[in-house]
Amino acid sequence: MWKRATATLKSSLSLHITNEGSKYNAFHCHRFISGSPLHFQEMNGICPKHVDSVITFVLGGPGSGKGTQCARIVETFGFKHLSAGDLLRKEVVSATEYGTMILDTIREGKIVPSAVTVKLILREMESSDNHKFLIDGFPRSEENRIAFERITGSEPDFVLFFDCPEEEMVKRVLSRNQGRIDDNIDTIKKRLKVFEALNLPVVDHYERRGKLHRINAVGTEDEIFEQVRPVFAACEQTAA
Numbered sequence: 564m565w566k567r568a569t570a571t572l573k574s575s576l577s578l579h580i581t582n583e584g585s586k587y588n589a590f591h592c593h594r595f596i597s598g599s600p601l602h603f604q605e606m607n608g609i610c611p612k613h614v615d616s617v618i619t620f621v622l623g624g625p626g627s628g629k630g631t632q633c634a635r636i637v638e639t640f641g642f643k644h645l646s647a648g649d650l651l652r653k654e655v656v657s658a659t660e661y662g663t664m665i666l667d668t669i670r671e672g673k674i675v676p677s678a679v680t681v682k683l684i685l686r687e688m689e690s691s692d693n694h695k696f697l698i699d700g701f702p703r704s705e706e707n708r709i710a711f712e713r714i715t716g717s718e719p720d721f722v723l724f725f726d727c728p729e730e731e732m733v734k735r736v737l738s739r740n741q742g743r744i745d746d747n748i749d750t751i752k753k754r755l756k757v758f759e760a761l762n763l764p765v766v767d768h769y770e771r772r773g774k775l776h777r778i779n780a781v782g783t784e785d786e787i788f789e790q791v792r793p794v795f796a797a798c799e800q801t802a803a
């Protein structure tokens with residue numbers, strides 16, 4: 564039985580939305596996602612059924628292997644995998660009101676406003692009966708992290724960081740072949756810069772909080788999973 568650290572800081576919401584240098588701002592976001600209203604007043608906490616859920620953030624640069632390892636964790640430990648990038652791409656494909664803004668942001672390798680991404684993540688969590696979540700590729704910045712923690716009133720139980728050299732990440736992304744609009748050398752360079760400037764401070768934050776598990780992301784998928792497995796096995800035991 565898994566048990567999540569109790570939610571901590573419930574707070575009333577006054578979200579400051581920025582888009583890390585993009586032309587999109589709060590005005591563009593304070594509207595609707597997938598046809599339902601996005602009222603910040605409603606985003607005032609994690610839904611009651613998930614207060615005791617396990618939340619794991621999965622971080623790492625583009626192509627470091629987050630999605631690949633998440634699939635293994637799902638298979639072995641029964642987590643629900645929520646890839647923030649996949650949720651955003653779904654909005655693009657569904658051509659929702661945010662679709663164009665998200666597409667432009669992804670194409671530029673920038674970061675979608677926190678309010679949008681957090682809302683999509685929470686919606687998926689709410690519609691799931693699972694109580695163990697892998698949130699892959701989020702938070703992308705300190706601003707994302709603070710927004711998530713403020714809105715949900717909780718912190719992740721632990722954080723995986725796939726540590727991978729740039730050359731290896733570039734090689735993997737360029738041979739991924741999934742038709743992603745951002746898998747080209749120009750966008751990869753931008754994503755790597757954003758990763759270093761905005762994502763690494765999040766990694767540092769969780770390291771200071773004692774929540775970070777650094778995984779050497781070089782090696783075969785099996786070798787990497789053998790580093791990941793004990794992290795989840797230990798948590799499963801602790802909670803038993």
Ligand SMILES: Nc1ncnc2c1ncn2[C@@H]1O[C@H](COP(=O)(O)OP(=O)(O)OP(=O)(O)O)[C@@H](O)[C@H]1O
Pocket residue numbers: 623624625626627628629630631632648700735736738739740780781782783784787
């Ligand atoms: N250990 C590995 N060795 C070699 N290739 C790998 C390894 N792990 C994953 N890959 C391949 O690298 C590519 C990127 O992997 P994956 O999609 O899991 O990365 P990611 O971290 O989710 O990337 P992004 O942040 O861009 O979504 C995929 O084609 C995947 O098959």
Ligand SMILES: O=c1ccn([C@@H]2O[C@H](COP(=O)(O)O)[C@@H](O)[C@H]2O)c(=O)[nH]1
Pocket residue numbers: 625647648649651668669670671672673674675676680699700701702703745754
């Ligand atoms: O929290 C997030 C996650 C992703 N993005 C944007 O999507 C792309 C692709 O994300 P992947 O995790 O690599 O699938 C990313 O470069 C960002 O532009 C985001 O804005 N916020």
Ligand SMILES: [Mg+2]
Pocket residue numbers: 629630646648700
């Ligand atoms: Mg991925």
